[in-house]
Amino acid sequence: MTKAIAVIPARGGSKRVPKKNVMDFMGKPMIAWTIEAALRSNVFSRVLASTDDKGIAEVAKQYGAEVPFLREGNSNDFTPVGEATVGAVKQAEDHWSEEYDVVVQLLSNCPIRNADDISVSYKQFCKSSPSFQISCFKFGWMNPWWATKLNCDYVPEFLFPEALKKRSQDLDDLYCPTGAIGIADKQALVDNKTFYGPGHIFYPIDWKSAVDIDDYEDLDFAKAVFLLNESER
Numbered sequence: 468m469t470k471a472i473a474v475i476p477a478r479g480g481s482k483r484v485p486k487k488n489v490m491d492f493m494g495k496p497m498i499a500w501t502i503e504a505a506l507r508s509n510v511f512s513r514v515l516a517s518t519d520d521k522g523i524a525e526v527a528k529q530y531g532a533e534v535p536f537l538r539e540g541n542s543n544d545f546t547p548v549g550e551a552t553v554g555a556v557k558q559a560e561d562h563w564s565e566e567y568d569v570v571v572q573l574l575s576n577c578p579i580r581n582a583d584d585i586s587v588s589y590k591q592f593c594k595s596s597p598s599f600q601i602s603c604f605k606f607g608w609m610n611p612w613w614a615t616k617l618n619c620d621y622v623p624e625f626l627f628p629e630a631l632k633k634r635s636q637d638l639d640d641l642y643c644p645t646g647a648i649g650i651a652d653k654q655a656l657v658d659n660k661t662f663y664g665p666g667h668i669f670y671p672i673d674w675k676s677a678v679d680i681d682d683y684e685d686l687d688f689a690k691a692v693f694l695l696n697e698s699e700r
Contacts, residue, residue: 469593471569472513472559473505474552475532479520483682488518488575489526493693497680498523499530500578506531507582510589511571513563517555535562548574548646549661556653570656572649576680579693580647584676588648591670598655599667602648604677605640612638642669645677 477498481487489496498516505514516527516534524534536558538551552572560566571589573580584602592600612630615623625631630638648670649662656662675696678689 469568470512470566471510471571471589472515472556472567473511473571473573474555474559475501475505475514475516475527475573475575476548476551476555477516477518477520477523477527477575478538478551479518479523484680484686487680488520488523492578492686493690496526496530497578498527498532498575501573501575501580502527502530502532504580504582504585505571505573508585508589509582510586512565512567513559515555515559516575517551517558547661548572549649549656549663552649553657553660556657567653570651570653572646572651572662574646574679577645577647577676577678578680579678579689579696580672580676584672585648588670588672589650592650595668597666597668598652599659599662599664600648600650600670601644601662601667602646602672602677603642603644603669604674605642605671607674610635610638611641611643642671643677644669645672646679647672647677 477488488498492500502514505511514532516532517538518524519538524537527534539554539558556567556570588602612627614626617623651662655664675692678692680686680689
C-alpha cells in the first residue's frame with residue numbers, strides 16, 4: 468500500500484496579505500478550505516499543516532489537520548516552499564516514526580481546489596508514476612501567444628511575433644503551472660528539494676480550481692470565481 472502525506476504549508480509572515488492563511492474566505496478561514504478538501508479526498512494517511520505560527524496551528528487543528536509540532540526553520544520570505552515541505556516531511560517522519568512514499572503539497576492560498584481535484588490528480592500520479600507532478604491550467608480568454616512588452620513610449624514588442632500570422636483557433640494550447648497540487652515521490656523530493664525535479668510533468672486541473680491568492684486583487688478574483696462555482700451547482 469502506498470502511504471501518502473498531505474503537507475499544507477502555512478507560515479505566519481505573509482506580507483502582501485497579512486494573516487492570509489487564516490483570514491476569512493467566504494465564511495471560513497482560508498486554510499480550512501484546503502484542509503477539508505484534503506480530508507474529503509480520502510487519499511492521505513496524514514493531513515499535516517506545517518506552520519511556524521501558533522495561531523495558524525490552532526485554526527488548522529479546529530478544521531481537522533494534524534499539527535503536532537511547529538515548523539523548524541524555512542519560515543522566511545526567501546526559502547522556496549518546496550524546501551519547507553521537505554523539512555515538514557522529515558519532522559513528521561521523526562515525530563510519528565513512520566515513512567511516506569508520496570508527498571502531496573497543497574498550498575492553503577488555493578481555496579477553490581477541491582477534493583475531486585486532489586483525488587483525480589493523485590490517481591493520475593499513481594498511474595503514470597513520474598517522480599514529480601505539478602498542477603496546471605489551460606489559458607483561456609487571455610491568449611499568451613499575443614503577449615507583448617511595452618517600452619516607455621508604449622511601443623509593443625511581441626514575444627511570439629510568428630503567432631500574429633495565425634488565427635487564434637490555429638494556435639496550440641498553452642498552460643500555466645499553479646501551486647494548487649504538487650505531488651512527488653518522497654525520496655525524489657527529499658533529494659531535489661523541489662517539485663520541479665528531473666522528469667517533472669504537469670497535469671491540468673480546471674482553471675477555477677487553480678486560482679492562487681497572493682495579493683488583494685487575487686483575493687477579489689477568487690471570491691468572484693467562488694460565487695461563479697456556486698451559481699453553476
